[in-house]
Amino acid sequence: MSEHLSGLINDALHLSKDEETSSELKVKLSQTDTNDTALLLESVPIDERVLLWEALANHKKVDVLVAMRDDARIALIEATELEEWEALFIDVEAEVVLELVDSLPKEVLSIAYSAMDRLQKLYFSSAIEYAAQEVGHWINHNFLVLPLNAKVRDGVRLLRRDLPAHTDAIYLINRAGGFSYAVPITKIFSSPEHIHLVDIALEDYPTIHANEACHVAAKQVLLSNYSALPVVSADNKLLGRIDSKTASELAFEYYERQLMAGAGMDEDEDLFSPVRKSAKGRAVWLGINLLTAFLASAFIGVFEATLQQVVALAVLMPIVASMGGIAGSQTLTLIIRGLALKQVTSGNAMALLIKELKVGGLNGIIWALVIGVIAALWFNMPLIGVVIACAILLNIIAAALAGVCIPIILDKLNIDPALSGSVILTTVTDIVGFVAFLGLGTWLLL
Amino acid sequence: MSEHLSGLINDALHLSKDEETSSELKVKLSQTDTNDTALLLESVPIDERVLLWEALANHKKVDVLVAMRDDARIALIEATELEEWEALFIDVEAEVVLELVDSLPKEVLSIAYSAMDRLQKLYFSSAIEYAAQEVGHWINHNFLVLPLNAKVRDGVRLLRRDLPAHTDAIYLINRAGGFSYAVPITKIFSSPEHIHLVDIALEDYPTIHANEACHVAAKQVLLSNYSALPVVSADNKLLGRIDSKTASELAFEYYERQLMAGAGMDEDEDLFSPVRKSAKGRAVWLGINLLTAFLASAFIGVFEATLQQVVALAVLMPIVASMGGIAGSQTLTLIIRGLALKQVTSGNAMALLIKELKVGGLNGIIWALVIGVIAALWFNMPLIGVVIACAILLNIIAAALAGVCIPIILDKLNIDPALSGSVILTTVTDIVGFVAFLGLGTWLLL
Numbered sequence: 001m002s003e004h005l006s007g008l009i010n011d012a013l014h015l016s017k018d019e020e021t022s023s024e025l026k027v028k029l030s031q032t033d034t035n036d037t038a039l040l041l042e043s044v045p046i047d048e049r050v051l052l053w054e055a056l057a058n059h060k061k062v063d064v065l066v067a068m069r070d071d072a073r074i075a076l077i078e079a080t081e082l083e084e085w086e087a088l089f090i091d092v093e094a095e096v097v098l099e100l101v102d103s104l105p106k107e108v109l110s111i112a113y114s115a116m117d118r119l120q121k122l123y124f125s126s127a128i129e130y131a132a133q134e135v136g137h138w139i140n141h142n143f144l145v146l147p148l149n150a151k152v153r154d155g156v157r158l159l160r161r162d163l164p165a166h167t168d169a170i171y172l173i174n175r176a177g178g179f180s181y182a183v184p185i186t187k188i189f190s191s192p193e194h195i196h197l198v199d200i201a202l203e204d205y206p207t208i209h210a211n212e213a214c215h216v217a218a219k220q221v222l223l224s225n226y227s228a229l230p231v232v233s234a235d236n237k238l239l240g241r242i243d244s245k246t247a248s249e250l251a252f253e254y255y256e257r258q259l260m261a262g263a264g265m266d267e268d269e270d271l272f273s274p275v276r277k278s279a280k281g282r283a284v285w286l287g288i289n290l291l292t293a294f295l296a297s298a299f300i301g302v303f304e305a306t307l308q309q310v311v312a313l314a315v316l317m318p319i320v321a322s323m324g325g326i327a328g329s330q331t332l333t334l335i336i337r338g339l340a341l342k343q344v345t346s347g348n349a350m351a352l353l354i355k356e357l358k359v360g361g362l363n364g365i366i367w368a369l370v371i372g373v374i375a376a377l378w379f380n381m382p383l384i385g386v387v388i389a390c391a392i393l394l395n396i397i398a399a400a401l402a403g404v405c406i407p408i409i410l411d412k413l414n415i416d417p418a419l420s421g422s423v424i425l426t427t428v429t430d431i432v433g434f435v436a437f438l439g440l441g442t443w444l445l446l
Numbered sequence: 447m448s449e450h451l452s453g454l455i456n457d458a459l460h461l462s463k464d465e466e467t468s469s470e471l472k473v474k475l476s477q478t479d480t481n482d483t484a485l486l487l488e489s490v491p492i493d494e495r496v497l498l499w500e501a502l503a504n505h506k507k508v509d510v511l512v513a514m515r516d517d518a519r520i521a522l523i524e525a526t527e528l529e530e531w532e533a534l535f536i537d538v539e540a541e542v543v544l545e546l547v548d549s550l551p552k553e554v555l556s557i558a559y560s561a562m563d564r565l566q567k568l569y570f571s572s573a574i575e576y577a578a579q580e581v582g583h584w585i586n587h588n589f590l591v592l593p594l595n596a597k598v599r600d601g602v603r604l605l606r607r608d609l610p611a612h613t614d615a616i617y618l619i620n621r622a623g624g625f626s627y628a629v630p631i632t633k634i635f636s637s638p639e640h641i642h643l644v645d646i647a648l649e650d651y652p653t654i655h656a657n658e659a660c661h662v663a664a665k666q667v668l669l670s671n672y673s674a675l676p677v678v679s680a681d682n683k684l685l686g687r688i689d690s691k692t693a694s695e696l697a698f699e700y701y702e703r704q705l706m707a708g709a710g711m712d713e714d715e716d717l718f719s720p721v722r723k724s725a726k727g728r729a730v731w732l733g734i735n736l737l738t739a740f741l742a743s744a745f746i747g748v749f750e751a752t753l754q755q756v757v758a759l760a761v762l763m764p765i766v767a768s769m770g771g772i773a774g775s776q777t778l779t780l781i782i783r784g785l786a787l788k789q790v791t792s793g794n795a796m797a798l799l800i801k802e803l804k805v806g807g808l809n810g811i812i813w814a815l816v817i818g819v820i821a822a823l824w825f826n827m828p829l830i831g832v833v834i835a836c837a838i839l840l841n842i843i844a845a846a847l848a849g850v851c852i853p854i855i856l857d858k859l860n861i862d863p864a865l866s867g868s869v870i871l872t873t874v875t876d877i878v879g880f881v882a883f884l885g886l887g888t889w890l891l892l
Contacts, residue, residue, distance in 0.1 A: 347455040
């Protein structure tokens with residue numbers, strides 16, 4: 001983080017609602033680029049964020065909004081009066097509005113739509129036919145295209161203009177607007193002017209379908225040898241392209257969502273979301289967890305009489321559950337990654353299960369022995385060592401089984417295993433752990 | 447996954463050591479591209495993987511090895527005799543050997559080194575000066591460079607050759623080999639041949655330092671407007687470039703490492719690692735978890751007498767720990783992401799803590815009431831409802847405190863909070879949960 005930015009954050013945290021924003025701060029803000037301004041706004045609480053927003057120059061506001069995370073924008077959008085938007089949307093482009101489409105209220109959206117020119121309106125309408133999870137929503141309409149019969153000299157003329165970033169090819173379309181070929185721009189300059197572009201075009205240029213999932217399309221672009229790939233509709237019409245920058249943004253967003261989903265949170269959860277909103281967003285996950293925790297407790301409750309007689313079982317009980325949970329989450333993570341990388345198939349699932357059961361068995365035996373000996377010594381009671389050792393071994397093996405099967409089944413049901421895999425897994429390992437331990441305890445110790 | 451590939455996986459799983467690999471399978475393998483072959487090898491157990499490897503054509507072997515994950519390669523490298531390597535490394539490039547440098551034994555590395563030509567040896571020696579975590583290790587040496595006094599006509603001549611993928615600029619260097627300017631190739635073609643390239647060069651072209659961390663450099667390339675960025679040494683010598691494809695691979699690897707680290711696993715853990723190796727790799731994490739689980743048990747042990755008298759406490763105990771753990775991991779995930787995105791600074795840490803404590807307080811009150819009522823009804827014992835409600839509230843607030851402070855402190859100590867944050871957090875929430883619940887129980891129920 002630059003010193004300029006941390007200085008601004010400090011300044012901002014000392015803003016107060018009643019004072020005028022100092023002209024000094026406004027000058028500093030005007031010297032901050034879009035991305036840093038967005039980061040600054042995200043890094044301060046809501047009240048200060050709104051004050052900074054109001055101190056921003058009008059021509060920067062929409063770009064800063066686009067650069068911010070979805071949830072962090074909300075307070076700013078709410079703080080902006082309906083009349084102000086017209087001044088902010090002068091000459092706005094479809095791509096900008098598409099970025100904001102889920103954040104803006106309907107009335108503001110219609111102001112933005114009216115501010116677009118005819119072409120941008122067309123782009124906008126074609127893009128919102130696709131959901132935000134589909135790559136068609138994020139298409140870049142700024143690209144080079146020529147008809148199938150164009151010659152090298154037409155290509156050269158086109159290339160003399162100001163080129164959009166990440167342009168490495170001219171796309172050729174047929175009369176129906178269908179994508180036909182791509183011609184690398186470097187080839188155009190080194191070819192005689194009178195020949196047809198088709199003759200120097202690449203065969204089998206990769207294309208992306210507009211309803212492809214964003215993260216799949218992003219990977220396709222980023223691991224290709226091109227700076228951008230053309231996007232086509234179901235009937236092969238050329239709609240636009242996805243360049244490596246957009247692809248990176250989509251990929252980064254996807255990975256962040258995976259990381260956040262693991263904790264039952266929305267990728268867009270803002271660092272300074274309003275307390276009530278934030279609490280509500282997380283409550284669902286806490287509620288689901290509570291249900292599974294009560295379920296586990298109900299199983300413990302079955303063994304109340306045993307617990308009363310051998311209180312050591314209550315003391316050691318969490319160890320059995322926790323070791324199962326950790327071992328299971330390791331297998332789960334490996335399988336989830338394997339599914340994402342397409343390494344796991346129905347063909348090798350059984351071989352994987354066998355391997356994970358062996359790993360679980362080996363680690364289970366080792367840790368069962370360690371824990372059994374410690375428990376026996378701690379409570380000076382050899383039989384409790386036997387009980388916990390057997391329960392640990394059983395639970396680690398059950399964890400391996402659950403760690404392989406749960407994500408594969410969820411994936412077959414089209415449920416993202418990164419989201420709900422771990423809560424199901426720990427429910428299984430908690431219950432198996434408690435029942436095995438307390439059940440064996442009842443049998444052997446009473 | 448293509449049908450071709452799943453078919454091959456099925457074929458492979460029915461291979462046996464004794465039979466000759468069928469010529470039919472060899473034909474199928476020869477029709478499979480490098481990436482799919484790598485995926486195929488990763489998707490089958492070790493024995494079958496070695497059989498497939500031996501059936502591969504020699505000229506494909508090294509490329510397939512490079513495309514595979516580090517751990518998945520090991521068995522294949524071990525299965526290849528020292529004499530065979532010479533045939534595999536004909537005309538090998540430095541980049542290929544650099545990809546394998548951590549996987550190959552020393553003797554094999556020296557065979558590879560001897561197989562490189564003078565220039566590739568030079569590239570190799572310059573790159574291994576940097577560790578695999580530094581971007582200098584992954585530099586691409588295939589780029590266009592001209593002296594500072596070159597003219598447009600020199601540029602045009604250079605561009606007529608076969609260009610490396612992701613080339614969008616010619617780099618200009620001064621006499622000392624220092625990076626000076628970048629000239630976009632599209633500008634070269636549209637400029638008169640006799641002017642100097644410097645006159646059409648871009649000012650302030652971004653460069654990357656060779657000892658920058660890979661994931662930081664990758665983000666810089668991917669979010670820039672260029673297809674590649676030049677990499678310079680500490681004294682500004684131009685060493686090479688990182689293109690968007692390499693950057694994507696580095697970024698994907700980094701995110702995967704984060705996901706795997708959360709479960710205490712190595713990013714390179716192979717789907718079919720040998721059982722013993724895999725068990726060993728995971729045992730450390732299980733051991734750390736065991737220590738924290740015993741620690742929590744020791745705290746429970748303090749209240750043995752209480753548990754014996756009020757066995758309901760033992761039944762409900764895991765609920766308190768689990769709600770704290772979930773609430774804490776939500777805060778932790780948010781802060782870890784904020785640290786990675788540079789949104790969290792020492793300036794706003796206090797404001798964040800206050801907000802998270804409020805969110806924790808609100809969710810704590812709600813869930814404390816819900817759980818308190820259920821517990822009181824379940825055991826028909828109003829006081830136990832009071833005890834668990836207070837403990838839940840306390841633990842969720844402690845979880846918010848820990849969720850903010852642990853990652854910030856770890857980050858200050860230069861420890862990756864994604865790796866060890868969650869194990870420390872759950873230790874805190876387990877202990878606070880058990881002590882609060884059993885302590886309050888001892889005080890109010892006995």
